[in-house]
Amino acid sequence: MSWELWAEKYRPQSLDQMINQTEIVERLKSFVEAKNIPHCIFAGPPGTGKTTAALCLAHDLYGKGYREHFMELNASDERGINVVRETVKTFARTRSIGEIPFKIMILDESDNMTSDAQQALRRTMERFTETCRFILIANYSGKIIEPIQSRCAPFRFSYLSREDHDRYLRHIIQQESVKILDEAFDAIFEVSGGDLRRATNTLQAAASLGRVIDAETVYSVIGRASPIDVREMIALAMKGNFIEARQRLREMILKYGVAGSDIIKQIHIEIFRSALPDQWKVKLAGAIGEIDFRLVQGADEEVQLSALLARLTEAGYELKRGG
């Protein structure tokens, strides 16, 4: 039996197989027909098909031997300015052999490049436009410098709709003959929020338990993969025990690798579910939003979230004084 990670095994190979982002896919298909593409930025949250779309585009454009014609670099792994200078240049300067006169360079997670590296990239993009087209993939296009943005066609990817999400999962379930209850789909969508990579990983981990997948199975997988317990952490902070609250936060982040963005999302939900006075909910939403924004800018998750915990400690104190 051949087992792979389903997130990879069921990655669409061609634009025709992509089930979501229909408008984007249509535009990309028109590039294929014209046999020409501009430099592009694919921006959007994780698990929404950015890398897949780039790979499919290359596949459809070049056909069978498409791997010869594109190169994939991940800025998170090799983000130095020298990599851009050397690797990108070497690849970009040589002409492609075949019907299409340019190659494609896919720069994944390019919002992790330093601005110096981006400046170098900008010059390279200009110099080698004839022989190489760039697809920059990023979660936040805002972190890509203005001169590059203005040279690229922007594509904005968004989370999958519930319908597309379920359709994709059902395809896998059929192929892998997994037994699953409908309630499990609700559970998976609740935690994935339309991030297909997470949804697929969750599904596969749940399937590995070897029983019919119900909502509880899904929750137990999530609980183990990403144990977020913010309720108690919030309670500790508001009771004035900041140090213990920070300890909980550290455990989640350091020990279990829970993403800061997931933690803050959960804090936001919990605050509004809580019995706090409504004015306070709004006040705290402001604080949460500010910290969330700082996280998006790439600040340290533990430092930022513990600053938020300190705000909660302060709020708890003021509430007690009747403020």
Place this chain on the structure above:
Amino acid sequence: MHAAWIVKHKPQTLSEVVGNAEAIQKFTEWARSWDKRIPKKRAAFLHGPPGVGKTVCVEALAKDLQMELVEKNASDYRTAEAVQRFAGLASQYGTLFGGSRLVLLDELDGITGTADKGGVGAITEIVKAAQCPVVLVANNAYDPRFSTLRKYCLLVEFKKPTVREVMKHLKKVCVGEEINADEEALKFIAEKSGRDVRSAVNDLQALAQGKKRFVYEDVAWLAERDRKDVIFNVLRTILYSKDSWEAKKAVDAADMDTDMLFQWVYENVPYHLTDPQDLAKAMDALSLADIYRRRIRSTQDWSLLRYVLDFMTAGVAMARERTKPSGWIPFRFPEKIQWMSRTKAEREMQSAIGMKIRRKCHVSSVRAVKEFLPYIRIIFENNPEMAAGIARWLDLDETMVNYLAGRKG
């Protein structure tokens, strides 16, 4: 329960003392020669750097030869009279019961200043007239003050033991404490101590007490310890200064890595700024400092560093408005740094697996660790068949498979 290990595991006989075999032999022969007649040199002058076992040797020798040890140290040398008092007591006569006596004058370096005038002279007189073996101990026997005294003494030089020898002693301590210690960890401590056994054992206790297993990751952060005092001074200023300029200046004096200092401040703020409003303000200042750190990373514009420093020093110092002063609160070592060094091996393993995933799944290794690893782990713990397939597909080696399945080794 928490006796100092340096005392608890002190060598009881000369055979247990680490290193300095030659010196010990010379010293023992001299001491034994008293059995026959009073030797020409009535005192042995043990000298050498701190923590190499000079005093321990004297104590062990007294035990081995069943002699009564009369011990004096710096505070007893203050004046000539004080020296005379114990001189008369100890060196003129044998013990009441016919046993032999050994007089130890420790920490001779401690004789300083005018109050000790005559101190060294008096000791010289005691040595000249001694009726029982006298042992002098000092770091530097060649101090000009000792030039006359030296003539009447057998000089015995103690050298630093080798790293191996220090490790041997540490290992013995670990066995006594039922700690399973890695060679590498002990080696690090031995080297770090500058082959000072006393400081090595103290470090060992600080780091290993209460542990069953003691590994390299537990000690790696010790590399920073030399800077402890510097850090503590800076922290004190940042957390307690009422003057923003002074708080900023503290960092210049320290000349230390900003990220390291940030971790120290971040760790300690909540213990020292206990008022919730002060705490929130201080943590917000750190959050802003962190934002500027991030901006430096992405723009590589290091001139922004001044704002990082502003927020993490003055910003934190100015947060103190309501917190009531309390007693002495110890500074804590940044937990994150300890955690990072403790989990170094595990993180390396994760990143190696991340590299394998990256090759197949079009993600960076960093993201692979975050987004794939937790799920893969569940699969490996529960479904050997699926796990085996994935292991083959990703080309994982045996140690990786064992790690993912939660098996050791």
